Amino acid sequence: MEFLYDGSLGAGALVTLVVALLFALGFEFVNGFHDTANAVATVIYTKSLSATQAVIWSGSWNFLGVMTSSGAVAFGIVALLPVELTLHAGSQTAFAMVFAVLTSAIIWNLGTWYLGLPASSSHTLIGSIVGVGLMSSYVINHKLGEGVNWTSLGQTMLALLISPVIGFFFSAALLLAAKRLLPNPELHRAPEGKAPSWRVRGVLVLTCTGVSFAHGSNDGQKGMGLIMLLLIGLAPATFALDLGTPRHTLDQALAASKAAVPILAATPAPGPLDDKAADRHLSRFISDGTVDAWTLPSLALVNDRVLASLGRVQSITDLSTTDRTHMRRDIYLMDGSVARLIKLDTLGDAEAAALDSMTDEWQPLTNYVPAWVKVAVALALSLGTMIGWKRIVMTVGEKIGKSHMTYSQGASAEVVTMATISLADTMGVPVSTTHILSSGIAGTMFANRSGLQMETVRNIVLAWVLTIPACMLLGSGLFAACLFVIFRAAA
Numbered sequence: 001m002e003f004l005y006d007g008s009l010g011a012g013a014l015v016t017l018v019v020a021l022l023f024a025l026g027f028e029f030v031n032g033f034h035d036t037a038n039a040v041a042t043v044i045y046t047k048s049l050s051a052t053q054a055v056i057w058s059g060s061w062n063f064l065g066v067m068t069s070s071g072a073v074a075f076g077i078v079a080l081l082p083v084e085l086t087l088h089a090g091s092q093t094a095f096a097m098v099f100a101v102l103t104s105a106i107i108w109n110l111g112t113w114y115l116g117l118p119a120s121s122s123h124t125l126i127g128s129i130v131g132v133g134l135m136s137s138y139v140i141n142h143k144l145g146e147g148v149n150w151t152s153l154g155q156t157m158l159a160l161l162i163s164p165v166i167g168f169f170f171s172a173a174l175l176l177a178a179k180r181l182l183p184n185p186e187l188h189r190a191p192e193g194k195a196p197s198w199r200v201r202g203v204l205v206l207t208c209t210g211v212s213f214a215h216g217s218n219d220g221q222k223g224m225g226l227i228m229l230l231l232i233g234l235a236p237a238t239f240a241l242d243l244g245t246p247r248h249t250l251d252q253a254l255a256a257s258k259a260a261v262p263i264l265a266a267t268p269a270p271g272p273l274d275d276k277a278a279d280r281h282l283s284r285f286i287s288d289g290t291v292d293a294w295t296l297p298s299l300a301l302v303n304d305r306v307l308a309s310l311g312r313v314q315s316i317t318d319l320s321t322t323d324r325t326h327m328r329r330d331i332y333l334m335d336g337s338v339a340r341l342i343k344l345d346t347l348g349d350a351e352a353a354a355l356d357s358m359t360d361e362w363q364p365l366t367n368y369v370p371a372w373v374k375v376a377v378a379l380a381l382s383l384g385t386m387i388g389w390k391r392i393v394m395t396v397g398e399k400i401g402k403s404h405m406t407y408s409q410g411a412s413a414e415v416v417t418m419a420t421i422s423l424a425d426t427m428g429v430p431v432s433t434t435h436i437l438s439s440g441i442a443g444t445m446f447a448n449r450s451g452l453q454m455e456t457v458r459n460i461v462l463a464w465v466l467t468i469p470a471c472m473l474l475g476s477g478l479f480a481a482c483l484f485v486i487f488r489a490a491a
Helices: 013-034 037-045 052-068 072-078 083-087 090-115 121-140 151-183 198-234 247-265 276-290 297-309 321-344 349-366 371-385 390-399 407-427 433-447 456-491
Strands: none
Touching: 013 090, 013 121, 013 198, 013 247, 013 371, 037 052, 037 407, 037 433, 052 090, 052 198, 052 371, 072 083, 072 151, 072 198, 072 407, 072 456, 083 090, 090 198, 090 456, 121 151, 121 433, 121 456, 151 407, 151 433, 198 297, 198 407, 247 297, 276 321, 297 321, 407 433, 433 456
16 A cells, blocks of 8 residues: 555545545445345355354355456446546545445345345446436436446346346256255254254355355445445546556557558548547447547547657656556547447457557556555455354345255355356456345245245245336435535535
């Protein structure tokens, strides 16, 4: 955390940064005791581990999951935020957005935890982001909807909708397969007030370990993305770009940008075009996806700007603080614009491949997470895991089905949850541990013909359905209140 000591931050900015980081870590802490209760539910309920052993074990594996994560999900969350927030991360409006997102997510998580409902921290965060984006576009641009990255939101929502279905049906299928292939009666009966045999206990501890690790690797990244946004805004000298980027990575990125010059220069601008106009055209294009005669010329100008800036230095540290901030914005504009162009299929295969290669080469400069950020998030998530588990455990173990959960039901649901989250990690999309596991338990109850407690299922589904709209309202309301304070202070 060298930026605290290098004199680049004033006292006011430092206090603001510390408070903002505490909010972000607070979200991960709440996420820990809210979501990770699902991971320990089976081992605690079946007495495979004591509550103390289970939460310490699960917390440790959550920690390892965060530390070994790739960061892809972190920047997938950032991609959902309004374009203005990503481009102007250090503005008062940007910090109001982050504050509203985190506060509304924490409020909803605490409320559903208090009621013992396995609601999704992923949904709370995404609902808050959408609410802030809608309010931002309405208040700032007077156009409802332009503040939301609908393409990224659609991909994320698809993953969140499909994953519980996968949890339900695959858990049911796995349970039926286990009954046929593993006819041991002990495996398929409910706990009887004592610990199971060491074999059954070993299976359940193993599945708990897998879910905890997968949860850390996916959910921990959500806080990472928001923390990086805060650091980029308040300490751009250190965090706008990865200062440790090796020279050969810069050379590869420069070569890819030079190769893209003829493609972008093939379409001349219909009139005079300066830096501000190019930025404005590309920001609008990333938001709404409307291609016009200015799109490719604007992208060409930004690419030329990047080549000029990095072509005259040997390393990122040679750039001034202002240049680093501008470089990050330019890489974001190129990446978002190229992704849009490829999705709209407006380019030939060769051109699309060249531009896609260009943005891939630049991404390591901006899509990185320092080790200390991972450690901070991992600790917050792990410590959160170690408290507040009991309410969710009882819901998962006894209140979803009409009969108590058996050993094989718990193991089946956790295996499917672990596999689904791991797949989501490789795709860089956030999913809900809560939704997958709860759906998996319901699927095993259905397959076992145990029946479902419809009141509990109805309450869980209601919490799922209400989470996104409720957090949208909370996020938009808090953001509007913050804007009111900012505008009053500036008047």
